[in-house]
Amino acid sequence: xxxxxxxxxxxxxxxxxxxxxxxxxxxxxxxxxxxxxxxxxxxxxxxxxxxxxxxxxxxxxxxxxxxxxxxxxxxxxxxxxxxxxxxxxxxxxxxxxxxxxxxxxxxxxxxxxxxxxxxxxxxxxxxxxxxxxxxxxxxxxxxxxxxxxxxxxxxxxxxxxxxxxxxxxxxxxxxxxxxxxxxxxxxxxxxxxxxxxxxxxxxxxxxxxxxxxxxxxxxxxxxxxxxxxxxxxxxxxxxxxxxxxxxxxxxxxxxxxxxxxxxxxxxxxxxxxxxxxxxxxxxxxxxxxxxxxxxxxxxxxxxxxxxxxxxxxxxxxxxxxxxxxxxxxxxxxxxxxxxxxxxxxxxxxxxxxxxxxxxxxxxxxxxxxxxxxxxxxxxxxxxxxxxxxxxxxxxxxxxxxxxxxxxxxxxxxxxxxxxxxxxxxxxxxxxxxxxxxxxxxxxxxxxxxxxxxxxxxxxxxxxxxxxxxxxxxxxxxxxxxxxxxxxxxx
Amino acid sequence: xxxxxxxxxxxxxxxxxxxxxxxxxxxxxxxxxxxxxxxxxxxxxxxxxxxxxxxxxxxxxxxxxxxxxxxxxxxxxxxxxxxxxxxxxxxxxxxxxxx
Numbered sequence: 001x002x003x004x005x006x007x008x009x010x011x012x013x014x015x016x017x018x019x020x021x022x023x024x025x026x027x028x029x030x031x032x033x034x035x036x037x038x039x040x041x042x043x044x045x046x047x048x049x050x051x052x053x054x055x056x057x058x059x060x061x062x063x064x065x066x067x068x069x070x071x072x073x074x075x076x077x078x079x080x081x082x083x084x085x086x087x088x089x090x091x092x093x094x095x096x097x098x099x100x101x102x103x104x105x106x107x108x109x110x111x112x113x114x115x116x117x118x119x120x121x122x123x124x125x126x127x128x129x130x131x132x133x134x135x136x137x138x139x140x141x142x143x144x145x146x147x148x149x150x151x152x153x154x155x156x157x158x159x160x161x162x163x164x165x166x167x168x169x170x171x172x173x174x175x176x177x178x179x180x181x182x183x184x185x186x187x188x189x190x191x192x193x194x195x196x197x198x199x200x201x202x203x204x205x206x207x208x209x210x211x212x213x214x215x216x217x218x219x220x221x222x223x224x225x226x227x228x229x230x231x232x233x234x235x236x237x238x239x240x241x242x243x244x245x246x247x248x249x250x251x252x253x254x255x256x257x258x259x260x261x262x263x264x265x266x267x268x269x270x271x272x273x274x275x276x277x278x279x280x281x282x283x284x285x286x287x288x289x290x291x292x293x294x295x296x297x298x299x300x301x302x303x304x305x306x307x308x309x310x311x312x313x314x315x316x317x318x319x320x321x322x323x324x325x326x327x328x329x330x331x332x333x334x335x336x337x338x339x340x341x342x343x344x345x346x347x348x349x350x351x352x353x354x355x356x357x358x359x360x361x362x363x364x365x366x367x368x369x370x371x372x373x374x375x376x377x378x379x380x381x382x383x384x385x386x387x388x389x390x391x392x393x394x395x396x397x398x399x400x401x402x403x404x405x406x407x408x409x410x411x412x413x414x415x416x417x418x419x420x421x422x423x424x425x426x427x428x429x430x431x432x433x434x435x436x437x438x439x440x441x442x443x444x445x446x447x448x449x450x451x452x453x454x455x456x457x458x459x460x461x462x463x464x465x466x467x468x469x470x471x472x473x474x475x476x477x478x479x480x481x482x483x484x485x486x487x488x489x490x
Numbered sequence: 491x492x493x494x495x496x497x498x499x500x501x502x503x504x505x506x507x508x509x510x511x512x513x514x515x516x517x518x519x520x521x522x523x524x525x526x527x528x529x530x531x532x533x534x535x536x537x538x539x540x541x542x543x544x545x546x547x548x549x550x551x552x553x554x555x556x557x558x559x560x561x562x563x564x565x566x567x568x569x570x571x572x573x574x575x576x577x578x579x580x581x582x583x584x585x586x587x588x589x
Contacts, residue, residue: 105569198545212544239562242555245546311531314524322505329506331582336575343585348508360507361520364498367505368521377532383541385534390542423523439545464549 008033009168010487013077013225016171020066020076027066027076027120031059034078034122038169041490045144046164048083049091050123058120065118074232075118080170082161083124084131085111085216086205090121094207095129095139095157098334098354108205109240110174110216110233117232122170125160129356130325131181131209133157134425135418138358143415146189147488148454152412155185161219162189167490172220172229176206177442178213179313180407180432186219186444187407187457192474192484193219194226197464198439199245201230202237210320211243213313213436222484223445223474227252230467247465255468256475261295263473266400270306271431271459277410279450284406287447287458287477291404294476301396301403305389309433312389314426315369315382316437321359322366328354361422390438393463402473403461406431407444411454435461445474446483455486493521 008030011019019025035052055078062076086092086104093099107115115121128138136144136159144159146152147167154163158175162185165173175182177195186193194217201216208214218229235249265288272281288298330336330350337349355363369378396403408428418424435442441464444457462470478484498518502509509517567580576583 102573105566105572197549238555239557243544246550308531308534311528315528315531326506330575331584332570333573334575340585343587344506345508346585347506348502351506352508352510355507357513360509360513361517361524363505363507364501364517364521365524367501368493368497371501371504378528380541381531381534381536383543384536384539385531386545387539387542388534388536390545390548394548422520423527426524426527437545439549464546 009037011171012221013171014228017074017077017228021071023066027059027062028056030076031055031078031120031122034170038122041167041169043145044147044150044163044167044490045126045142046160046167046169047080047123048093048095048126048141048160051090054089055120055122062118062120072116072118073228074114077119078122078170079114079119080122080125080161080164080173081111082127082158082173082175084127084176084207085174086207087111087121087124090124092124092207093141094131095127095141096354096356096359097140098328100335102333104205106205109202109237111205113233113235114174114229125164125173127160128157129359130207130321131157131176131178132321132358132362134180134184134429135413135415136160136185137415138356140356145415146412147490148190149412149452151414152454153188153415153417155188155412157181158185158219162186162191162193165189165191165219165221166488168487172218172225174216174233175219176214176216177436178210178215178317179436180429182217182219183407183432183442183444183457183459184429188412188455190446190455190483190486191219192222192226192443192445193217194230194443194467194470195441196230196234196467197245197441199243200234200247200467202241202244204237204240208324210317211324212320213317222478223471224253224256227256227471250468252468252471255472258472259295260291260473260476263296263402264299264400265291265296266299266301266396266403268301268303268306268396268403268405270303271405275409275430276406277450280406280408280410280456283448283450283456284458288404290477290481294480299400301399303392303396303434305385305392306430306434308385309389309437310426310430312382312385313429313433313437314365315378316386318362318366319370319379320366322363322370325359325363358422386437389434393434393438393440397463402470405459407457407459408432411450411452411456431459440464441467441470443470443474445477446486448483493518493525
């Protein structure tokens with residue numbers, strides 16, 4: 001091995017891809033190294049399934065392609081996938097007891113596309129059950145620990161993805177974002193994460209939570225690495241996902257170095273008011289100063305229905321979830337109760353045993369708001385306000401090119417910190433929900449540390465299909481700062 | 491508006507989720523707390539607003555896309571049934587429905 005293995009986990013995805021391409025290191029060496037690392041840091045709870053034989057076989061195939069010169073842009077690079085993506089060769093649980101040991105007959109489109117580009121799968125990453133949660137405490141397989149402070153949450157629902165990237169257990173990972181599930185854990189763990197425009201990446205093979213909101217994305221160490229991955233995984237999937245956008249795949253790396261001179265950054269008043277912790281505010285303000293130095297102009301804007309996005313989201317997402325999760329009936333796949341008297345009893349016991357508390361709560365909420373007599377007052381009303389929220393963004397984008405603010409009101413809280421109060425988690429989602437409801441792309445960029453040296457993320461929101469611009473805005477900041485290279489002492 | 495334990499039972503039945511007594515009591519409190527936050531939403535004037543079901547229909551017309559009516563998938567019965575709880579002769583087994 002010509003590459004010192006001590007340093008492999010310090011290489012960015014882009015550097016690793018280059019080292020593999022120039023044969024300074026082999027894919028098998030890299031995979032072996034990261035598999036050992038995953039094992040050594042098992043106490044973080046990031047991985048739910050590893051299959052070293054599968055990973056090494058993929059790495060050997062990648063090495064063969066690298067040797068023959070027929071390699072893809074991610075050839076031999078190891079990645080890990082959020083356990084929401086179904087995989088043929090790894091168990092897929094979606095963090096639920098309902099799917100314990102489940103083997104999918106196919107790979108999700110996102111997984112297949114990344115493999116097509118040459119990526120090697122290290123394993124599956126822990127997450128909140130069916131991606132429902134903001135602290136990764138709703139996983140049936142235990143919480144993930146934040147590598148910056150293992151008594152704290154990594155955020156959720158893509159907590160395993162964020163923790164794995166932060167602890168250098170994988171150079172990058174996939175995630176999904178329904179109401180902030182990529183941006184918030186990225187912020188809490190100090191990694192760079194992006195949720196593209198709704199419909200950019202195929203939902204085929206993503207275990208469905210709320211279909212009009214679910215969107216795949218990536219968590220990595222820099223905007224540059226995110227661009228590389230996102231370019232490989234996005235693009236239309238018309239035969240498999242009826243809501244995938246009819247927009248051609250794009251190379252998101254092309255505009256990374258564009259100048260920010262004259263860029264108008266909108267600051268929503270509602271994102272900078274009371275409720276934002278002082279330590280978060282200080283880091284965000286400092287980042288915005290950097291942007292001014294880079295030539296950007298700060299423009300005050302308003303997203304007047306920011307607070308309403310909480311009830312609107314927590315009506316719409318559970319409504320869709322209650323419908324999507326009706327498939328878990330103990331018949332075709334997954335858990336089935338052992339004892340029951342008849343078919344109905346089998347359903348009720350199976351679902352009582354298979355689902356965790358938060359999932360049951362959301363199914364109950366969804367069932368209620370879709371039920372006769374309440375549909376108009378809750379579900380339809382929420383969808384109407386959803387349009388108003390989307391329109392608010394379009395108004396705002398007349399005055400600015402991107403929107404910036406905090407990802408979350410605070411840094412990562414202590415595991416168990418919200419006790420038995422699901423509402424506390426919901427309220428903490430306030431700044432990520434609006435962009436999700438409007439289907440807009442959003443990012444989290446590490447911009448420093450708050451209290452107790454916990455990472456703070458700056459949220460960047462762009463208009464539909466402006467991922468390249470967002471990544472450019474993040475990249476230029478990362479060229480003049482080094483927050484994104486900070487590494488926890490795990 | 492406040493949900494009672496009778497409402498909780500009805501919802502659990504509709505959702506096919508069996509609830510233990512302590513779970514039912516806890517859910518009743520939690521759901522009522524939740525709908526307390528939802529109240530602010532009900533007061534919003536939405537007259538004349540078209541509900542937004544698909545977030546990007548401002549971007550391009552979202553019509554339900556249909557595939558050509560051809561068999562595109564190989565027969566994967568075995569793989570599909572690999573994770574089923576009870577299977578016999580290629581069929582999913584369920585408790586008797588019709589006497």
